[in-house]
Amino acid sequence: MIKKILAGSFLSLALLATGFVLSNSKKLQNAKTDYMTPQKTGNNKSAESIKYDPPLPKDAPADMRKEVMFGYNIMNKTQKYAGKYVGNKLTCSNCHFNGGISEGGKNGGLSLVGVATEYPKYRSRAKTVVDLLFRTNSCFVRSMNGKPLPLYSKEMVALMTYFQWISKGLPIYQKIPWLGLKHIKSNHKPDAMKGKHVYETTCVACHGTDGQGTTVAPPLWGKNSFNDGAGMDKLANLAAFAHNNMPYHVSNLTEDQALDVAAFVTSQPRPHFRSKK
Numbered sequence: 001m002i003k004k005i006l007a008g009s010f011l012s013l014a015l016l017a018t019g020f021v022l023s024n025s026k027k028l029q030n031a032k033t034d035y036m037t038p039q040k041t042g043n044n045k046s047a048e049s050i051k052y053d054p055p056l057p058k059d060a061p062a063d064m065r066k067e068v069m070f071g072y073n074i075m076n077k078t079q080k081y082a083g084k085y086v087g088n089k090l091t092c093s094n095c096h097f098n099g100g101i102s103e104g105g106k107n108g109g110l111s112l113v114g115v116a117t118e119y120p121k122y123r124s125r126a127k128t129v130v131d132l133l134f135r136t137n138s139c140f141v142r143s144m145n146g147k148p149l150p151l152y153s154k155e156m157v158a159l160m161t162y163f164q165w166i167s168k169g170l171p172i173y174q175k176i177p178w179l180g181l182k183h184i185k186s187n188h189k190p191d192a193m194k195g196k197h198v199y200e201t202t203c204v205a206c207h208g209t210d211g212q213g214t215t216v217a218p219p220l221w222g223k224n225s226f227n228d229g230a231g232m233d234k235l236a237n238l239a240a241f242a243h244n245n246m247p248y249h250v251s252n253l254t255e256d257q258a259l260d261v262a263a264f265v266t267s268q269p270r271p272h273f274r275s276k277k
Contacts, residue, residue, distance in 0.1 A: 054168070075092040075112075078090070103178045104178040104244075133156060133160065183240045195265070198264070203247070239262035239263075242261060
């Protein structure tokens with residue numbers, strides 16, 4: 001049986017962010033949390049002093065290893081392990097390479113190492129403070145064009161445990177240097193027509209002539225891709241990701257090419273996020 005490991009103040013924040021009322025909250029408040037807490041900050045640390053050294057999922061303590069490994073599997077094979085919550089043909093690792101266990105940057109995708117130390121935090125899109133459960137479900141309903149995981153479902157517990165484990169030892173509320181996207185700083189005006197040419201000469205082999213993906217790369221538009229509420233629907237985000245990571249393991253797009261192809265891809269039809277105004 002999956003151990004209930006989210007408790008105390010974490011539970012209260014989850015309830016505040018989601019508006020859910022749990023009838024079994026008393027049991028959850030008594031659940032174990034000792035291995036869930038990232039290292040305390042102490043004095044502020046410089047970015048240079050924060051070292052990338054995440055533990056391997058298989059090295060998690062015996063009493064939580066099953067959940068950590070399940071979370072890692074959800075990240076890398078989302079359709080298989082959490083498919084009923086996914087509404088397209090994407091998987092979490094399309095953006096978070098190797099389940100987010102990376103240093104980001106060139107060929108690293110979007111890292112998740114340390115993400116558990118950042119939340120709860122204010123999100124301008126939500127216009128409120130949100131916790132990591134809320135943020136995770138935002139990915140499922142936007143990037144995965146699906147539906148939210150029920151709080152304290154085996155899938156959500158596994159993902160929260162996984163995020164906490166790979167964030168082990170990192171300071172809370174300190175700047176983790178490898179997290180996030182570094183946007184392109186350029187005066188170049190993105191041109192979708194030039195981007196179409198970049199796509200046809202560089203991206204087609206993996207993503208297909210119609211953008212619907214192949215066996216080696218995900219769809220970039222249409223009903224099987226992320227919806228227009230996803231972060232990757234923002235030109236600046238997609239351009240930064242493409243510049244750092246595309247073509248996969250090569251990442252030789254220039255900044256101008258990345259901006260142009262992002263303008264082309266984001267101009268294509270895709271599902272509409274139901275709550276977007």
